Amino acid sequence: MIVTIDRPLRADAARNRSSLLAAAAEEFAAHGLDASVADIARRAGIGKGTVFRHFPTKDDLLAAVVLDRIDNLAALAQRLTTATDPGAALLEFMDAAAGRQQQLDLSFLRESGEINARLRNARERLFTAIITLVTRAQEAGAIRADINGMDVILLMCAPNHVVSFVPDPPPDLWRRYLHIIFDGLRPDGAQPLPDPAP
Amino acid sequence: MIVTIDRPLRADAARNRSSLLAAAAEEFAAHGLDASVADIARRAGIGKGTVFRHFPTKDDLLAAVVLDRIDNLAALAQRLTTATDPGAALLEFMDAAAGRQQQLDLSFLRESGEINARLRNARERLFTAIITLVTRAQEAGAIRADINGMDVILLMCAPNHVVSFVPDPPPDLWRRYLHIIFDGLRPDGAQPLPDPAP
DNA sequence: GCCTAAACGGACCGCCCGGTCAACTTGTTA
């Protein structure tokens, strides 16, 4: 068992840590998981060794970036569970979720393993909040009944991915596809879905 | 200028070439662009050097695999342009397109550069066939008017990508998401899309 | 201002990858 005493970070270390996280977020957004640690370090203006002092592994660094985003999303989702218009609330949530590069996050959704407890915890918060969001929207008749929290999680990431293939995407193009997908969730169509939700 | 005389391949070379292509398709499907040439060669039961004799570059090998798929898709799309029910035809096409791993293909859709002429040609055929498919479906009132051929191309790849994040996906789960997305293309919703098509 | 532990940084390591090459094997043709 490893015992770590959380003494406060030295001022310069704290500064470096935050610019490192910012740089990592940008670099991962730009190059996906292939972003190199050396590039991240360069962008943050620190040495490569310093990166590994803060995060023992590239994966740990990625996890920290993702935790940040999942945390924010979970907070937003929880806030929206009390909105007056449940349909609009769900749309707003998916809009916020799709607006950022989420590919990385998704790959962490399935890791059931030994990721750090905070991440697993944040994921749990996010999941349950989304489920309430979905349930309320269904009760309000805003979306079809045979939809899942998982469906929403999966679909909200599609727009960004899809847009990533067009050469010079207008910055809001993803909204177009989110809109289409959200329309697909509406109860109008009424034909049952061919497969059960995961 | 390089002049190549197309003499017929030796029997063993032809055999190797086709098992190489099959192995490459499987390996790319399993590991994406990160599939290593060595693994592909091993799966095909040939030496790594042989791979590079048939295709001077890993990218050329990928292009050959993709060409195959694009060709098939284009043929299907052309066949469907004369179907009696244009709405069903478009759905059938998207179904066939989504049913296979298309991520690779998409990345080639945007390469305007110096990819080989056959590939560019097949892509062109695919594009125009899809556009007719979409136009006919619109004239039949099966899908909304503010949709593009490009929209269809982009969206038809989303289901597979989305499903790739669920741990042990049932083999037909992608159909669920294709269905949702296709419902989003239906004219019922009627609210105009927030952004113009690419 | 001094001292020490904390933090830093970049040279360095081993690994894996795409791609090359020259020695070897094999299909083909007369």
Added chain:
DNA sequence: TAACAAGTTGACCGGGCGGTCCGTTTAGGC
């Protein structure tokens, strides 16, 4: 069946990656 071109192969190369290490710098309590 002989002889040659076509094809095969795996050792090898250079480069880039994640990760390590140790000499150097620096923040902050006294």
